[in-house]
Amino acid sequence: MSDETAARHNEKMRKIKAARDRMMATKTEEKGLIMVHTGSGKGKSSSGFGMVMRCIAHGMPAAVVQFIKGNWETGERMLLRNRFADEVRFFVSGEGFTWETQDRERDVAAAQNGWKIAREQILDPEIQFVLLDEINIALRYDYLDIDEVVDFLLTKKPEMTHVCLTGRNAKPELIEAADLVTEMSLIKHPFRDGVKAQKGVEF
Amino acid sequence: MSDETAARHNEKMRKIKAARDRMMATKTEEKGLIMVHTGSGKGKSSSGFGMVMRCIAHGMPAAVVQFIKGNWETGERMLLRNRFADEVRFFVSGEGFTWETQDRERDVAAAQNGWKIAREQILDPEIQFVLLDEINIALRYDYLDIDEVVDFLLTKKPEMTHVCLTGRNAKPELIEAADLVTEMSLIKHPFRDGVKAQKGVEF
Numbered sequence: 001m002s003d004e005t006a007a008r009h010n011e012k013m014r015k016i017k018a019a020r021d022r023m024m025a026t027k028t029e030e031k032g033l034i035m036v037h038t039g040s041g042k043g044k045s046s047s048g049f050g051m052v053m054r055c056i057a058h059g060m061p062a063a064v065v066q067f068i069k070g071n072w073e074t075g076e077r078m079l080l081r082n083r084f085a086d087e088v089r090f091f092v093s094g095e096g097f098t099w100e101t102q103d104r105e106r107d108v109a110a111a112q113n114g115w116k117i118a119r120e121q122i123l124d125p126e127i128q129f130v131l132l133d134e135i136n137i138a139l140r141y142d143y144l145d146i147d148e149v150v151d152f153l154l155t156k157k158p159e160m161t162h163v164c165l166t167g168r169n170a171k172p173e174l175i176e177a178a179d180l181v182t183e184m185s186l187i188k189h190p191f192r193d194g195v196k197a198q199k200g201v202e203f
Numbered sequence: 204m205s206d207e208t209a210a211r212h213n214e215k216m217r218k219i220k221a222a223r224d225r226m227m228a229t230k231t232e233e234k235g236l237i238m239v240h241t242g243s244g245k246g247k248s249s250s251g252f253g254m255v256m257r258c259i260a261h262g263m264p265a266a267v268v269q270f271i272k273g274n275w276e277t278g279e280r281m282l283l284r285n286r287f288a289d290e291v292r293f294f295v296s297g298e299g300f301t302w303e304t305q306d307r308e309r310d311v312a313a314a315q316n317g318w319k320i321a322r323e324q325i326l327d328p329e330i331q332f333v334l335l336d337e338i339n340i341a342l343r344y345d346y347l348d349i350d351e352v353v354d355f356l357l358t359k360k361p362e363m364t365h366v367c368l369t370g371r372n373a374k375p376e377l378i379e380a381a382d383l384v385t386e387m388s389l390i391k392h393p394f395r396d397g398v399k400a401q402k403g404v405e406f
Contacts (some may be wrong), residue, residue: 006307010306030401037246041387042238043247043385045253046250048253049253050246050248053253053256054278054282054402054404055278056282058403060402074260075257075258075259076253076256078261104209178391180404182246182389183244187384198233198236199257200265200332200365201257
């Protein structure tokens, strides 16, 4: 690379840095966020668990409520229960993907129980981050009332507590209420080519 | 809810389960995947770290090479270094976001060094999962040669080793070579409203 190219590059980077510094100087507020991870792609739950790990690193007490993946012995569940039981409270309310149970009454009861636990954890002043994993599935099938959930998050959640809600098909009311919404989209998936779910990757 | 509604729901769920079981029965292959997390939304790195945590839980030795986030003391780095040094090899090649350095030669050298470490880790038969965090930034600015990286992944990567490459603006060549690609899209972000990056959430 010529000196001239390098100089041009460095000047461009200097401008980007200046613009970014100006932008970041306006970002001064701290507040507890309502975050939603939705879409049909990978990474909704795993990035939620990634944030739980960040909380552990920073000494921020966290809670996880799993709404649907009840009967899978996932890596994240094993790790949190076996290694981080002091740092993270871990609850499972669901009994598996809903199509595994084929019993709506039982699904509704499990979801309602999960939501009761979720409210308690969110209101607990000790807890700074709550992951409601796959709650969007329970909301989509109306196992939980969307208006009740949104109203609770907007009016009862302590100001500095972060709540992350995951699952595909997030309801519009939840997206409207959220501070930060990410859609994970599937561009390519190996299931199409006959590759099965693998440990470390999917669970 | 009436008995009839419940019966209809249960029948619908039974059909979904049958279709899903048929679909999953065709998914029998196990192989090491080339995975890409891209897009401008959140969750690219944190879901990569979530998978590393799953690997720890399953006793799968993993390695992480961070290409760009060099000078941030992130939660994930603290956690992996302080608590999981036996399970996960952790390397940092970059010196911060590229606009922090304003020195292209130094950025190129750091990226090349990271790629050298990455190749060693991918080729190491001990290692089952390698996270190349923010490598897409290094590829985008041509600090690394995309053809060299893609060729290595397609021809040198051991068959059962998973590699996950993160960062926005993934190059088309990488997407073409990958088995699994997820795009994280920003639907809503609180930076717009003056909220700054917060621990546990962004780092």
